[in-house]
Amino acid sequence: MEIIIIFIFGLIIGSFLNVVIYRLPAGMSLIFPPSSCPSCGQRLKPQHLIPVISYLWQKGRCAYCGAKIPFRYPLVELTTAFIFCFIYLKFGLTILTLKYVLFAVFLIPLFFLDLENYLLPDKLTYPLILVGIFINIITRDLSWKNLFFGVLTGFGVLFLLALVSRGGMGGGDIKLAAGMGAFLGFPFILETLFLAFFFGGLTGIILLVTKKKERKDLVPFGPFLIGAAFLTVFWGDEILKWYLKTFFF
Template identity: 40%
Template sequence: MYSYIVLYSFLLGITLGSFYNVIGLRVPAGQSIIMPPSHCPSCGRRLTILDLIPVFSYIFLGGKCRTCHSKISLLYPIIEAGTGFLFLFSFLRATSIEEMLCGWLLVSLLMIMLVSDLEYMLIPDKILMFFLILFTIFRIIYHTNPWWDALAGMATGFALLALIALISHGGMGGGDVKLFAVMGLLVGMKLVILGFFLSAFFGAIIGIGGLILGFIKHRQPVPFVPFIVLGMLTSFFFGDRLIAFYLNLTF
């Protein structure tokens, strides 16, 4: 039975990951996520079930459209597989249904935002509002301990990022500020603070490395959500251990 749940977690993840690609690509462009049906962006052919099997269709088709042979973006299978493995990891690490669902919700928000930021460098308010409502319902059903932690996390996520945006004169975008506020509602004050500092750490390390290696040019705009994904997921999955390790070093 356990092995079936493990498999289900992964299959659910890659299936939703395929849908998250659609949301992340269409919503920022002002398009419907339902119509038109999935189609090749190059030749316009409507995709069939053989084209829409998450991850596996990309592999079987060699990363190309069956009709016009144009290349399919590698982003699609990366998001699908990434969501699948993260859903599976969330299940394997969870000690309760609440923790598992919390992980799935956080992964879902981050994967959608990752697609949107990589393609458009936008964090759409419509998607944030949807998840704000979803997270609120989740926190009403599953109370945090203490009860005020969710509200404190939301306020802290907003205030911390808003202050940095003010000091940096626009170096931090308004979408990032709102994203951390929404995530703070879900994960609480402690983890959202740690998640921000880890995001900044990963961004600095990878950014400096990119400049040295020539992958990133000076003053080139760089999407910040990939670093938020790394930082927040590290905080969510390993935050308590990292905080305990730090406290043991300093006290």
């Protein structure tokens, strides 16, 4: 029963995160005006805003003008619901579940904003850092040393990379990595960065070989950081043990 409640809660939060993803780049308020169709401007009624169900019932189209609704809307809702459930199954009804649910609430919109708009806005990355520090004061699952070096490593590694590459790494990526360091701490932020570079590099090679991208084309790095962060949250210990056992023992 608890898992069903958490899944429904995730769908509801995911619906709000869709608002963040749509309105934040446009500089709109997240609260006012009420939700409306981007195509015809008609204000939507409650029955049009039920997560996933409304999309399926309306066959992915606006109930008024028939304009196509992006598939991203149910995707974000379902992604949020499933991630919340995975967090609950991993940590149970503990304070750590609250910590990582908050982590996900920041990471999910950042993932889609960077993927769609090449944007990691300060309005999300700065609060990510502050909330990460604050929540660790409550949970105390990280020592002050691990918290400090987590933030410093996340910020420092990408900042140095940005200097060396002369702009190859954006400021949003640097602040995102610092925020992830506040939540994950040291040494897990190092693991996250390694996974992000590995999968990001592999994807870049595939895109070049298949000629989907040219060398000068931009590829957002935020989604790789965020994907790696979720891997670390769920399987960080196992990945670290496997790595140490394989290469050092």
